[in-house]
Amino acid sequence: MKSILGRDSVGVLSQLGWSRVLLAFDFDGTLAPIVAERGSARMRPRTRSLLRTLCRSYPCAVISGRSHEDVSARLEGAAVKYVVGNHGLEPGAGLAGFEREILRAKSLLSATLADRQGVDIEDKRYSLAIHFRKARHKALTREAIERAVAALPAPMRLIPGKLVVNVIPAKAPNKGDALLQLRATEQADTAFYIGDDATDEDVFELDQPGRLVTVRVGASRSSAAAYFVRSQLEVDALLEQLVNAREKHARLSG
Numbered sequence: 001m002k003s004i005l006g007r008d009s010v011g012v013l014s015q016l017g018w019s020r021v022l023l024a025f026d027f028d029g030t031l032a033p034i035v036a037e038r039g040s041a042r043m044r045p046r047t048r049s050l051l052r053t054l055c056r057s058y059p060c061a062v063i064s065g066r067s068h069e070d071v072s073a074r075l076e077g078a079a080v081k082y083v084v085g086n087h088g089l090e091p092g093a094g095l096a097g098f099e100r101e102i103l104r105a106k107s108l109l110s111a112t113l114a115d116r117q118g119v120d121i122e123d124k125r126y127s128l129a130i131h132f133r134k135a136r137h138k139a140l141t142r143e144a145i146e147r148a149v150a151a152l153p154a155p156m157r158l159i160p161g162k163l164v165v166n167v168i169p170a171k172a173p174n175k176g177d178a179l180l181q182l183r184a185t186e187q188a189d190t191a192f193y194i195g196d197d198a199t200d201e202d203v204f205e206l207d208q209p210g211r212l213v214t215v216r217v218g219a220s221r222s223s224a225a226a227y228f229v230r231s232q233l234e235v236d237a238l239l240e241q242l243v244n245a246r247e248k249h250a251r252l253s254g
Contacts, residue, residue, distance in 0.1 A: 087127060
């Protein structure tokens with residue numbers, strides 16, 4: 001894993017500036033800082049300004065674990081061409097079936113975890129996010145959540161996050177599926193994706209040599225991402241580099 005902002009990566013960003021590329025971003029922890037209260041998440045003014053500029057220069061997508069409606073409302077005027085919610089499945093096919101699975105799962109998990117202090121089940125219609133940031137005994141609470149999900153009658157995919165466990169129908173498409181579909185729709189030669197946690201590994205693990213550039217927020221030896229930025233604060237510097245790369249290409253080609 002190399003720094004995408006390091007000297008060795010200058011050519012990668014320069015190439016994106018003149019290529020037919022789709023830029024895609026996670027939201028929480030990537031475009032917006034992680035916050036204690038999920039309803040308060042928003043982009044910094046500089047990030048918002050850079051994203052708006054990028055959307056005028058590149059086709060852009062946001063692929064988030066939040067619901068489509070929720071994340072769309074947080075883009076604050078940025079003309080993002082594609083917005084995908086619920087970890088890659090919304091909008092998409094088979095939503096009614098996924099909704100039924102999640103409704104049943106929520107009912108059972110609410111009963112099973114009712115006595116667990118600090119557990120908050122967020123219903124995103126087609127997936128659940130079980131938050132335990134406020135739990136006193138976080139490790140024990142995570143274990144209890146995992147046992148409860150494993151006991152559900154319908155198989156669910158469980159993806160750990162930062163003090164949250166995401167519960168998604170086992171047959172639902174993921175972020176990697178969504179990105180490949182968007183790249184094909186856009187007829188782009190390359191896709192660029194940046195994210196920060198376990199749900200983004202579905203993109204990072206894609207075997208797409210020469211057709212996908214992956215960046216993780218925070219270096220990690222266990223991640224399949226090719227590049228990293230050191231922290232969410234460095235995302236702005238990366239966005240600025242992408243803006244500059246496109247503007248340089250426009251000057252040279254004009």
